[in-house]
Amino acid sequence: MDFCGGGLVSLVSLRRCSSGERPRLEPKTGLQLTFEFRSRHEEAVASQQITDFFGKNVKRVLFVPYALHDRDAYTQTARVKFLSLGYEVDGIHEAADPVEAVRKAEAIFIGGGNTFRLLKNLYDNRVLLEIRRRVLEEGVPYMGSSAGTNVATVSISTTNDMPIVFPPSFAAIGLVPFNINPHYLDPDPTSRHMGETREQRISQYHEEVDTLVLALREGCMLLVEGDRATLLGSTHARLFSRGKSCVEFAPGSDLSFLLTAAH
């Protein structure tokens, strides 16, 4: 499954409260899934997560292709994939009123690409706060890939992308109270590259703020459901905290503490 067209695949899913229930505003009612996969097996697992997450009540998914330049092509790619899983797709860029499209959405999927372009488009189209409201207050399930992972967090300050356009802020949708670094790369001791390692870049971020950063290697997944956050997938994740050594978590680890304000 390739929702990006450029080989970039990772997923984030989030539902802060069940849509059939009375809205619950506290952050303990979330589900977040981040998945990056490199094989047909991983793709199958991710597809299963998508259908498990959206379930049978969702019939149509609002797809947000803002992170890529060719929105039509991107939406078509997503449409084919989602149709194979039993979901219709509406491209948000096809709607006359994108805010209204968010208001009516049964489910939201934000695709990957360039995080700066994605966030700028979310602001320019004034849908950022409406997505936040629908997910946090009305339980609309949210999924995304890669850049869609970054924008679901506190800010895009731990994206790996180039700042190709200037958004009005780096503040993101804020569906969870921490940041994620997707596609996390361990330092390569054989490399002659002299730029900073990913770890050094995240460390520089923590020289500025103390927001936790969960670094997801390719193949690992974070599932947040209700007040529980669980690491899934096939690889370990690293949690970076300001002024502390980073901690490794194996698949199956309980990361629920990430959802509380005090950590």
Add this chain to the structure above:
Amino acid sequence: MDFCGGGLVSLVSLRRCSSGERPRLEPKTGLQLTFEFRSRHEEAVASQQITDFFGKNVKRVLFVPYALHDRDAYTQTARVKFLSLGYEVDGIHEAADPVEAVRKAEAIFIGGGNTFRLLKNLYDNRVLLEIRRRVLEEGVPYMGSSAGTNVATVSISTTNDMPIVFPPSFAAIGLVPFNINPHYLDPDPTSRHMGETREQRISQYHEEVDTLVLALREGCMLLVEGDRATLLGSTHARLFSRGKSCVEFAPGSDLSFLLTAAH
């Protein structure tokens, strides 16, 4: 030589007109050097470039450590190195009035680190335009490392760094009419990393604007002197143009066309 403290080394030098001459405002009076080196030999070559560039008329260098968190330590590192080459160093953050420090500077060196932090500090301290004026109109020699390479160009939109702080703009000092991607990495066909390659990221930039991007691999150097730009060092550079295939240039190549508005 490590001006960053974190293993990050690359240099950019620029002098738009000789300070002893009547100021010449056109972009044909520049010198730019970008150097990234991985050995004592490369370091020695870079040191030679620094002394060749600053020459004997410069006695004191204004060092700008804004890209790193610990400005004092960074300045001390630079001070030791520059003293070994015969230059005194003043840290811009040590000055009561940083703009006045730029006004009085015999030479300017901007160190590497995080490009967003660097640019934000240049704006916050209101020195960006004064550096531009001193270099473009008064021939003050400019050098920098890594992030100091990015801020010397049109914008920081082709930095590799994380957006850890929010600058008021991505527009940079604009001492040359193109962008640079330092620490350029070729795609690794054996990698299982699923994030975009550097080439893909630059391609996304060119979906937005048509500013040329010169990608400098570790070990290559660009020297711009007067109306001549020459690639030096030990490795090839790649030039990315919107809508065109990228072009490889070997050390010794004449890149003067980069300095003209029409390319």
